[in-house]
Amino acid sequence: MSTVSVREFSYNPSAVLARVEKGEAIQVTRHGNVIAILSPAGSPMERYAHLVAQGKIKLKPVTAAERHSMPHYEVPEDVDPVALLLAEREEDDR
Template sequence: MTAVTVREFSYNPSAIFARVEKGETIEVTKHGDVVAVLVPPPRKQSRFDELVAQGAIRPAERNLTTRDLDQYTRINVPDDVDPLAILLEMREHER
């Protein structure tokens, strides 16, 4: 953690803020006492992380590869049937 005086901060605040934007935490001191701490904002969570935190989705228990696709049951869907409608119907039956 870096410290700068109020005077140093007042001379060039944009340079101090630029350092904070890059991830640095800076203490601002006045007569040797810390009067402020500038910290970068928390990183924005990805949409995936937000959904996991909400419990809307569960992350995979292990890393999957294309070889793992062979383990899943293949369903042949006729051309005149909407696959989304089938999935939604299957979900309704699970509830």
Template sequence: MSSVSVREFSYNPSAMFTRVEQGETIEVTRHGKVIAVLLPVVGSLGRYSPLVAKGLIRLKATTTADLDRLPQYDVPVDASPLDILLSSRDEDDW
């Protein structure tokens, strides 16, 4: 994972997004504090990104390794991800 300052990011955001498209994860910092993480939309985040974008869920992961530990669900195109998640939770209660 690389780290860039807001200033460096603002000079050439297209280059940063190109790096992310190539699979790199980039932390954006301001005064040494991480304020954003740019992740490629593959793996764990790719499964959750539509729900995050709609504001239906929030991910509170501190590293990409945390994201990799999130459960994986196969969601058919015509199914509701929420219904599958709730069904899985019901099964865990038994």
């Protein structure tokens, strides 16, 4: 994920947003602290952008090999994905 300062963003917001349109997620920082995350609409990162901005989690780039080895879950819209993961963890602990 790329990082730009508020100052850089203010100089040319159109260029930064064009990068986001092309699929890049960008952190906006003020004095080294992340204050916003710009991500393409509909991206999986939308779920976590507020947590990253608050400093509660940090995301690291994932390689293609790592991505393919991760489990994939089909979650129906009426099911809470967190509840599904917690249930799986409970099964693993048994």
